[in-house]
Amino acid sequence: MAKNNLEGSISHVWLHIFLLIFTVIAIYPITWVLAIAFSGTQEVAIASAGMNPSAWDRIRTALPWPDQISISNFVEVLTDQPFGSWLLNSAIVATATTLLGVFLACTAAYAFSRFRFPGRHVGLMSFLVSQMFPGTLMLVPLYIIVVQMLQAGNSFIGLTLVYATTAIPFCVWMLKGYFDTISVEIEESAVMDGASRAVIFFRIILPLARPAIAVTALFSFMTGWNEFIMASVFMESEDMYTAPVGLRFFVGGFLQQWGYFSAGAVIVSVPVCILFMYTQRHLVSGLTSGGVKG
Numbered sequence: 001m002a003k004n005n006l007e008g009s010i011s012h013v014w015l016h017i018f019l020l021i022f023t024v025i026a027i028y029p030i031t032w033v034l035a036i037a038f039s040g041t042q043e044v045a046i047a048s049a050g051m052n053p054s055a056w057d058r059i060r061t062a063l064p065w066p067d068q069i070s071i072s073n074f075v076e077v078l079t080d081q082p083f084g085s086w087l088l089n090s091a092i093v094a095t096a097t098t099l100l101g102v103f104l105a106c107t108a109a110y111a112f113s114r115f116r117f118p119g120r121h122v123g124l125m126s127f128l129v130s131q132m133f134p135g136t137l138m139l140v141p142l143y144i145i146v147v148q149m150l151q152a153g154n155s156f157i158g159l160t161l162v163y164a165t166t167a168i169p170f171c172v173w174m175l176k177g178y179f180d181t182i183s184v185e186i187e188e189s190a191v192m193d194g195a196s197r198a199v200i201f202f203r204i205i206l207p208l209a210r211p212a213i214a215v216t217a218l219f220s221f222m223t224g225w226n227e228f229i230m231a232s233v234f235m236e237s238e239d240m241y242t243a244p245v246g247l248r249f250f251v252g253g254f255l256q257q258w259g260y261f262s263a264g265a266v267i268v269s270v271p272v273c274i275l276f277m278y279t280q281r282h283l284v285s286g287l288t289s290g291g292v293k294g
Contacts, residue, residue: 037262040070073263083264085239086246090268092156093231093242094224097163101220102213104164105171110201112172113179114187124176127169135166136229143233154236162230167223171216178212179205214279222272243268 036043077083111117112124142162143153152158182205190200206213228244235241243264250261 033262033265035066036258037073037266038069038071039066039259040068040072041066042257042259073259074267077260077263077267081250081260082238083243083246083260083267086241086243087267089156089240090225090243091271093159093163094221096156096160097167097224098217098220100160101164101167101171101223102217105168105175105216105220106206106209106213107201108168109172109175110179110205112176114184124173127172130169138166139230139233142230146234153234154240156240159231159234159242160224162234163224163227164220166230167220170219174216174219175209175212178209182208218275218279221275225268225272 112120142165146158146162147153150158150161152161186204186208187200190204195204226244227242228248231242232245232248235245247261247264247268250257250264
């Protein structure tokens, strides 16, 4: 028994070492971004190894640690650059995408879960098939619809519609699977008490589905906050750029402002991290329960 316990402990040690190595590999690029952001300069090479570098100099240049720590890049990117307005644009688009996407996904998923109507299976399969293709495949038809037909190019409304279109299929499948796990008897009891379908949906089903709604809201927000390709195509004027599109102009063919780029990237990641930490208690239950039934 003791021998088996010792072998199990050794295997766990090697497993932890393996996971630790890959964790360091994953975090290493992020630490470089943080180091450049807090370096106070626009240079990528934070530490210099000199003409004849020693072994320690080589190690020091490989470590993501700036020669001096400064927040000047963060201050300047928010004051001297139009990055603050780009952040506001991203917040408006991401918030609108979240509200629209979650509302439409909740109503559609509830209908697919509870009602039996012609085209139900085809509709679900259409949502699933749409997720099998890359988002760039939809770029041309979306551009034709939004810009040429709806005349909503270079506007928050047009970009919100585009993001909601790409986020809704996943959200519908996610919420539909969670609604399937909620007992129908709860709704039948509410109907016997005189509750309408709207009251059942808003006062009973939605509160019970809070974990799944948190997951879909996080996904919808990240879709509108981090997306770059569609925003760069639909937003033509500089004052309408979102934060990911604005970051591109800090590193161009003739100018490389890596300090501003890194500081802006750190600032952009903060809201998503905060939202993730706030909703993390719902993530596991929402994902696992949503995958019980199809």
